Amino acid sequence: MPFNILVAACVAYVICLFLVAWVVERRADRGQIGWLRSPLVYTLSLSIYCTAWTFYGAVGYAARSGLEFLTIYLGPTLVFIGWWWILRKLVRIGRQQRVTSIADLISSRFGKSNLLGVIVTVIAVVAATPYIALQLQSVTQSFGAFASPTQDGFAPPDTESTAIWVAAGLALFTIIFGTRNLDAKEQHHGIVIAIAVEAVVKLVALVGVGVFVVWGLADGPADIIARIDASDIADWDLQPGRWAGLIFVSAAAVICLPRMFQVMVVENGDERHLFTAAWAFPLYLFAMSLFIVPIAVVGLERLPSSANPDMFVLTLPLAEGQGTLAMLAFLGGFSSATSMVIVESIALATMVSNHIVMPIWLRLRPSQAVSGDVRRLVLLSRRFSIAAVLGLGYAYYRMSGGSTALAAIGLIAFAGVAQFLPAMLFGIFWRGATRVGAALGLSVGFGVWAYTLFLPSFGPNAVIPAMVFVNGPFDIDWLRPRALLGVDSMDPLIHSLFWSLVLNTATFLLGSLLTFPGPVERMQSAAFVRVFDAAASGPRGWSRGMAEPEELLVMAQRILGDDDALLFFEAEARGQGKLGYLPDPTPEFMARLERRLAGSVGAATAHAMISQLAGRAMVTVEDLMAVASESAQIMEYSARLESQQSELTRTARALRDANEKLMQLSVQKDAFLSQISHELRTPMTSIRAFSEILTEGDLPPDMVTNYGRIIHDEAKRLTRLLDDLLDLSVLENGSVQLNLGLTNLGEMIDRALAAASNTKPERSFLIHRDLPMENIFLRTDADRLVQVFINLISNARKYCDAATPELKITVRQRAGRVTIDVIDNGSGIPSVSQGIIFEKFARLTDQTRAGGAGLGLAICREVMANLGGTITYLPGQGGAAFRVSLPLRLEREAA
C-alpha cells in the first residue's frame, strides 16, 4: 500500500478522534454528561492498559515464550477481582483528596511533601521512557511492514525518520488534545471518550484478525487446537518463579502506572463504576488475548522464519492479500499506541508541572503566586513536558536500537513503576509509614532498578561497560548488575525485580520505624488510612481570620478561572448563611479551598500557595487528639456535636447578619426622611428665593432670564427626584408594566453608552467590549434594561478614580441565561460597603452632587428583579464590578 495513503488514513483517524473528543467536551461544558460517564465507558477507558505491546507484542511474546504472555493479563485480572480491598480505597482517597496524579497521592499522604512529589515524578518519567519507546517502535515497524514503495506515491522514508515523525505527530496531537484548557479538576471527558472509542477499535481489529485466522486460514477451532499441539508453542515449560514474578509485577503496574492511575482514579466519575469494571475489564482482557496463540501459531507456520513475530497481526493478513483487514489491524495498532501515549504523557506532564515547575516558580517568585497568571504557566509547562516526554521516548528508541522484542521493553517499565508499590500500599494501610521511609525506599528501589535493569537494557558498553557485567564495578564481584550478592541463577528481569523491591520495602520499613511523622503528616495519614470512616473529617489547620477573603478569591480565580472560582465562593458564602461572593475565612472553608486548588495544581503546591496568604498552617492539640483517638464512639459523638455546633454557628451568623442589616436599615430609615427632606428643600430654596427676587421687580432683562432659568432647572430636578421615588415604589410593588420584545443586546449597550456619555462628558473612557458575544437577541423589556446599563455606566463615569479610566463590558451565555459584567479600573467599593450599595439613599460619598439622590442602584435592583434577573457586586475584579444576570427569554407570567 502506498505510504501516503497510509499517512492519510492515520491523519483522518486522528481527526475523527479529535472531533469525538471535541463534541464530548462541548456537551460536558453544557452539563450534558449522561451516558458519557457510564460504567461501560469507564471500563473501556481502563483498556488503555492494552497498548501496542498487547496488540502487536503479545503475539510475538507467544511465538517466543508460549503462554507466558498471559501473566501480563492475569495480574490485572486478580487486582480487579479483588477491587474491594485496594482499588476501592484508592478511588475513594483520590476523590476525597482531589488527587491529580500518583505523585500527588504519595506526596499528599506523606504530609504534602514536595520532595516525594519530585522523586515519584522523576521515577515515573524515567520508567515511562522505555514504554513510550515501545509504542514508537511498534508504530514505526507497522509503517515499515505495511508501506511499499510505488511510482506514484512517495517512497516510505527510512525507519529512523519515520520514528521521529511519529513522535512529533503524537506530541502535537497530545498537546492539542490534552492541554487546550486547564480544568478545575484534572478530568478530561473528551479524552476519556476518545480512549473508549480506541478501545473498541483495537478490540474489533484484533478479534477480526483472529476470526480470519481461525475460520479463514484454518478450519475452525478444532483444526487450530490440532495445529497448536503440533507447533513449538506447545513445548514451552512453565517456570514457576518467573510466572509468579510476572503476575506480581503486572498486578503492581496496573495500579502504579501513571496512565492507569489517571484513568482509574483521577478520571473516575463514580465509585460504583468499579463494581462493573471488576468483571468487565477482565472480560475485555480475555477477549484481547483469546486469539493471540492462534495468530502466533498460524504466523509461524505460514510466514518465513525471518519475519518479526511482533508484526504477525499485520503481516499475516497482508501476506494473504486481505488489504482491508490489514488496514483495520494497522489502525488497531495505531489506536493502541496513540491512546497510551496521549494519556501517559498527559499524566506525566501534570506531575512535572505540579511537582517540579510550580514549586520552583513559587520559590523564585513568591509574590506572583497571588497575582500572576498561574493557569498560563501551568499550561505552558505541561505542553513542554509532553514534548520532552516524547523526546525522551524517541531517544530511548534510538539508543536501544529499535530491535528488541516489544514485551521485553514493556517489562522494564513495569518493574520501574512497581517501585511505587510499597510507599503506596503501606501509605494507605499503615498509619506508621513516614515521609523519610517513603523517600528512602523509593530512592533505593529506583537506584537498584536502574542499575540492574534499565541501564543494562541499552546493551553492554552503551552505559555500563561490558567488563562490569562480568566482573562487577571496580572488580567487586557481588555488585555485578545481573548477579547482586552473587545470585546469578535468576532470570535478569526477576533478579532486578526481586532485589529492587526487597531493598525498597526494607529501607521503607526501617525508615518508617526509626522516624516520627510531622503534624501535617499525622493528619494526612489518618485521612488516608481511615478514609471510610465517615466521622473522620478532613484535616483542618488554617487559623481563623488570617487571610482576606478577597485576596483568596483573586488567587482562586488565577488558578480555577473566574467562573468556577466565583461559583465556589458563592456556594461557600451561602453555606455560611451569607449573601454575595465573600465567605468568612473559617478553617473549614480554607481546607475546602485548599482541596479544590489541589485538584488543579497538586496538594503540595496548593498548600504552599495558601500559606502565603494565611500564614503557616497550625495544627492544634484538638486536631491531633481527634486524629489520635481510636474510639469510634467518641468520634461519632464529637462528629454529631460538631455538626450541631456548625448548624448553630451558621444560624447565629445568619441572625447576626440579619440583625446588623436591620440596624443599618433602621438607621437608614431615619436617614431616609432626613434625606428626602434635604433633597426636596434644596431645590425649593433656590426656587423660593429667586421667585421672590423676581416679584420684587426692577431687574435688568438678562438677569430675569437667568434667574428664570435657574427656577426652571431646579423645578426639573424636583420632578426627577419625585419620578425616581415613584418609579421605585412601582417597581417594589411589582405592579410595573413590562414592555417585552426581542432586542439585540449590543444595540442596547450602544444606547446606554450614548446616553451615559452625558454624565461628566469631560472624562474620556477607554471601553473594552466583546462585540461578537453581544450579538444576541434577548426577549426582555429593552428600555428597562438600558436604564440599568445607563446607571452602571454613568456610575463608573462618576466614581471611577483611575487616572486613565477604562470600562470593560463582558457578556457570557450559560444555560438559558446571559450575564453582563460591567467592570471599571478604579479602586472599587470597600467590602464593608458592598452590602448596602443597593439600598435606597446609600450614596457612599457626599462629594458628588451631580447624580440623583442615591436611588440609582436601588432602582437597578428592582428593575432586574422585575426582569427575572439579578444585579450583584463582584468583588476581586480589580475595580468596581457589577454583574447583571437575566434570562435570555423572559416569559410573561400568567396574570
Next chain:
Amino acid sequence: MTARVLLIEDEPNICEAIRFILSRDGCDVTTLCDGTGMAEAMRKGMPDLVILDLMLPGMSGMEILAQLRADPATHALPVMMLTAKGQGRDREAAERAGVNMFMTKPFSNDDIRAAVRHLTAR
C-alpha cells in the same frame, strides 16, 4: 459702613440667591463653596458675619464652626447656620457649638435680610 459677609455654601444656585439678596441690601459678600478657602479669605479681611451651610463636602459646617470658635481671633465672630435638613437635633447641636442664628431652608428673603441686619447690628 458696609457689612462684610463670608458665605460658605456648596449649592451654586442658593449661593447666588443669597449673594444677590445681601448685595442689594448693601453688604459686601464673599462666597466659597467649601471650607478649604476660609483661612485665605479671612486673611484678606475679617468678615462681620459668616454664613455656613450645615452639609458641606469635606469639612462639615459644624466642623468649621468648631474651628472658628477655637481660634481667639474669630472666637466672638457672629455665625449663621443654614440647613436643609431642619431637624431639631441639628439645631440643638449647632446652638451648643455656639452658633448665633440657625435658619432652615427654604427661607424668605425678608427673614434672611432681617437676620443679617440683626447680626451685623446695623
